[in-house]
Amino acid sequence: MTESTGQILLEGAISILAALEADSRPIHALYARSGIDRGDRTIGRLLRLAKDAGIAIHTVESEALDSMVTGRSHGGLVAEVGERRLADMASLCTEAAPFVAMLDGVEDPFNYGQAIRSLYAAGADGLVVRPRSWASAAGVVARSSAGASERIAVAQAETAEAAADFFRARGLMVAVTDKDRAVDIYDADLTVPLFLVIGGERRGVTRSFADSADIRLKIPYGRSFPMSLGTTPAAAALAFEVLRQRRGKQKHEG
Numbered sequence: 660m661t662e663s664t665g666q667i668l669l670e671g672a673i674s675i676l677a678a679l680e681a682d683s684r685p686i687h688a689l690y691a692r693s694g695i696d697r698g699d700r701t702i703g704r705l706l707r708l709a710k711d712a713g714i715a716i717h718t719v720e721s722e723a724l725d726s727m728v729t730g731r732s733h734g735g736l737v738a739e740v741g742e743r744r745l746a747d748m749a750s751l752c753t754e755a756a757p758f759v760a761m762l763d764g765v766e767d768p769f770n771y772g773q774a775i776r777s778l779y780a781a782g783a784d785g786l787v788v789r790p791r792s793w794a795s796a797a798g799v800v801a802r803s804s805a806g807a808s809e810r811i812a813v814a815q816a817e818t819a820e821a822a823a824d825f826f827r828a829r830g831l832m833v834a835v836t837d838k839d840r841a842v843d844i845y846d847a848d849l850t851v852p853l854f855l856v857i858g859g860e861r862r863g864v865t866r867s868f869a870d871s872a873d874i875r876l877k878i879p880y881g882r883s884f885p886m887s888l889g890t891t892p893a894a895a896a897l898a899f900e901v902l903r904q905r906r907g908k909q910k911h912e913g
Contacts, residue, residue: 667740669809670733670798676705677806678740679712684809685741688715692724692735705736728798740797748814748822751785752829756852758901759826761787763819764859765890768796772803774857774894779807781898782905786813787822787854819856819868826854833873835864836893841877849901850908857894 667684669675678684689709697703709716727737751759760783765771775786800808816822823833831852856872858864869875878888878896888896 667742667797668728669738669740669801670728670736671802672699672701672705672734672736673806674798674801674809675736675738676701676708677801677809678738679705679708681810682744683813684743686712686714686738687741688717688739690717690719690724690727690737690739692721693718695735702736732802743797743809743813746785746812746814748787748816748825749829751787751812751814752826752831752852754784756850756905757784757831758782758852758905759785759787759831759854760894760898761816761819761822761854761856762859762890762894763789763856763864766859768799769803770859770890772800772808773891775800775811776804776807777891777895778898779804779811781895781902783811783898783901786811787816788813790815790817819864820871823854823856823868823871827873833871834876835869835872835874836877836897837864837869837872837875838877838887839869839875841875843879844876844897844900845879847874847876849904853901855897855901857890857897859890 669678675686675689678686686709691706695702697706706716721735724733724735724737725731751757760778762771762774765774778786816825827833831854833854833856834847835856836858856864856868876897878893887893
């Protein structure tokens with residue numbers, strides 16, 4: 660049983676618990692290693708939730724779990740799951756000053772998950788994705804994001820342009836990461852309703868999309884360095900600057 664057969668698998672207590680608590684996708688079956696520590700707080704909660712939800716729990720040997728997934732980072736738990744439940748894009752911008760993000764052109768599932776982890780931790784209200792299926796890498800994304808990919812609200816748009824048009828019509832400022840004619844993130848006002856598009860390491864966002872954005876953002880460096888940051892550190896720097904500015908505004912207004 661592997662993801663290459665068309666099944667979608669999540670592995671590890673953190674990823675599976677996130678899917679259970681967020682109800683992000685149907686969970687068809689749970690496979691637990693024989694002798695797993697059911698007294699562990701996270702594992703115990705996961706098993707209780709699975710039982711309460713009527714999910715079949717199968718006790719198997721370690722070798723069987725190892726054959727289901729690549730590597731041995733499952734920690735004794737693997738779940739067979741269904742497709743990710745998607746939110747409506749309008750539901751992502753119900754806050755007074757929503758912060759919605761899109762990772763466009765990210766090809767590495769580990770980097771993708773790490774970037775989502777930062778966005779979620781920094782308080783992003785939602786994530787927009789293209790129709791591309793990450794089913795074959797769902798376990799990697801969930802694991803590298805520490806379950807954040809299951810917890811964050813996710814909506815789908817055909818293109819970054821379509822998503823930008825949608826959110827701009829609802830009063831969000833469309834921002835893109837770029838190095839040309841860009842504003843330092845510390846000089847930009849990121850407390851406004853915001854739709855932030857972060858490009859991948861290899862392709863980034865298209866020039867036409869960057870030209871049409873309401874604002875271009877760049878992350879200033881502490882020394883001369885010609886290379887751009889990867890998606891993961893760039894997402895972290897951007898997301899936490901949004902958080903820093905918004906918390907500062909809240910304190911000032913409070």
